[in-house]
Amino acid sequence: MFTQLSSCLGAAESSKFVTVDELAPDKGGFILHHFISRWLKTGQKVVIVGLEHSFGHYHSVGIKLGYNLLKLRENGQVVFYEGLKRILDLSLADSSPFQFDDPDLSSLKPLYHEISSLISDNTLVVLDQVSMLTCLGLTTPSVFTFCHYLVTSLASMHNCQLVIRLHQSGDKTGQLVRLVHRLAGLNLTVAGLQTGQSRDVSGVLTVRTRGVEGEDWDQRNFQFRVEDKNVKIFAPGTSSAVL
Amino acid sequence: QAYNCLIHFYKRLEVYFQRMLPRLLSGAEESDCVLLVTQPAVSPADILNLFLKSCPALSVLVKTGPNQTSDAQFSKVIDLTDSLGWNSGIPLKFPECVLNEVENGKQVIVIDSVTDLLLFQKPTAVASLIRKLRQKASNKAKLIGILHQGCLDDNIVKAIENLANTTVVLEKIDEKEAYPKLCKISHRKLGGKLVTSKEVVKFDTVGNIKIETFQENKAKSKYNDEEDADEAIDKLTTFNIGTSKNKEKEAKGKLVLPFYTDEQKQSVAAAGEVKIQGENPGKIYYEPDSGDDWDDDDPDDDLDF
DSSP states (O other), X not given: OOHHHHHHHGGGGGOSEEEEEESSTTSSHHHHHHHHXXXXXXXXXXXXXXXXXXXXXXXXXXXXXXXXHHHHHHTTSEEEEEHHHHHHHHHHSSSOSOOOSSOOTTTTHHHHHHHHTTOOSSEEEEEEOXXXXXXXXXXXXXXXXXXXXXXXXXXXXXXXXXXXEEEOOSHHHHHHHHHHHTTOSEEEEEEOBTTBOOSSOOEEEEEEEOOSTTOOOEEEEEEEEEOSSOEEEEOTTOOTTTO | OHHHHHHHHHHHHHHXXXXXXXXXXXXXXXXXXXXXXXXXXXXXXXXXXXXXXXXXXXXXXXXXXXXXXXXXXXXXXXXOTTTTOTTTSSOOOTTHHHHTTOOSBSOEEEEETHHHHHHHSOHHHHHHHHHHHHHHBOTTOEEEEEEETTSSOHHHHHHHHHHOSEEEEEEESSTTOSOSEEEEEEEEOTTSOEEEEEEEEEEOTTSOEEEEEOOHHHHHHHHHHHHHHHHHHHHHOSSOTTOOHHHHHHHHHHOOOTTOOHHHHHHHHHHSSOOOOSSOTTOOOOOOOTTOOOXXXXXXXXXXX
C-alpha cells in the first residue's frame, strides 16, 4: 500500500467502484497493486481477473511490496481468474457459450456469471484490463453491459469494491472510458508528461471524485514518480528535482 | 381601451424578454418533453430538482443503473437495472415493462438515463417509449430524460434530441468550479418555432439558485485577461513567440533593402511590397560600384568551337 497515494485519495479510496484509465500504456499498474495490498493487509478476499497480465506478473510485484500471492492463492485469500485463457478455451470448445463472430450485448454473459460465482461479501475485484475485450472484436456496448452488471452485482453486496483498469487510445476506447466513468465513484486517470519523459516525474495523475448527490465531480491533479517499492505523489511542479 | 391595450402590450413585452429557463420551470412555456444533455463531469441533479419542484406531486423514476438519481424524492421507481435479465434469467419486455407501470395522468416521469436505454435496447424502441410516454402524460405533465455527451453515436443523439420539445445542454463555465453552470436551451414552441437561449445558473449569497442571461462579454473579458498575460510574457522575452508564416511573409514584403532602385523604394512606400517593373520581371538589375571591373566583352570570345 502506498501511503502517499492513500492520503491523496482520502475518503474516496473506499468508493465501491473505481476506474483507472491510462492515456499512456502501463502507467497505471501501481494503482491496482495499491488496492490489492490494501485489501490483503486487512485479511480480506481479492479476486483478480487477468485479461492482460499473467499471475506471475502480480506475484513478482507482490514480492517487492511484501506479500506472497502464491501462498495467498493456495490458502484461498486470493483468486486469480485467467480471463483471456478462459475466453480462448471456451471459444474453441465445440459448444461455445461465447460468440465473438457475431457479438451482441450478451456476448460476455458467460464471463460475467463465472466471475460472479467467485465473488462474495468483503471482496475486492480487480478487472485488468477491460479494453482488451474490445481487441477481441467485442463492441463497446457489450463491454459496457458486462461492466454495468458487475457494478450492479457488487452494489448489492456488503463491503465490496470493484477496480477496473482501462486503456484509452482512440475514439472507440474513449467512448468506453466515458461510459464506464459514469458508473464509478472514483476515477483515476494516469497520463505521461506532455513535454516528454523525465527521470524524476513518471507522469500525471488526475483524481476525480463523485460529489454528494447533486454536486459535480471534484477534480484534483497530481504528479507522481514510481520507484522500486514506493510511489511518490506530489503537486504539479513540486518534485524533489525542482525544489 | 387604449390604456388596457398598452398594459397588455407591456406585459407581453415583459414575458418576451424573460429568460427561457424560468419560463419553462414556471410553465409559462409549455414543454412536455425535456432532455437534459450533460457532460460526464457535470451533474444534472440541480436542474432536475428545479423541474421536479415546479411539477405536480406525482413523480416516477425510470432507473437504469445503481449510481444515479436518488429514489427518495419519487413516488414510484421502475427499476430497469436488470433489463437484460442476466441476474433474474428473464429479460424484461421493452418498452412494455415501463408503459404498463406508468398510469395516465398528471405526473413527471424521469428517465435516468436515456444513455443506458439506448445502449441496452434498440434506438427505435427507445424512441417509441418516449413517444408513448408523452401520449400518456396529460397536460402540465413532463417527461424528463438525461442524456450524456460523448457516450453514443452522434446520429442517435441527434435523433433523440429531435423527439424532445426542449433540450438543455449543461456545461461548466470554469473547469475548476462547479458553478456557475451554462445552460444552452433549445425550445420548440407549440407553433413549431425554435427558440434558443443561453443562461447561467449560480447560487446567490443566501444559497438560492439564481438564473441569469449569459453574457458573452464576461467570458471574453476572461480571455482578455489571458491576452494581457501573453503581452506581459512577450515583453519579458526577446523571442517572437507569436509569429506566423503570414506575418513573416508580410514583413518580408515590406522590407526595403539598401540596394533597391528608386522605383522599387516607391513601390514599397505605395503598395507596401516590392514590385519589380519592366517587361522581364525575372531580370536582374545590377548597378556596379567603384570596386567592380566592368567589362562588356564576352569572356568566352577566344574559345574556338
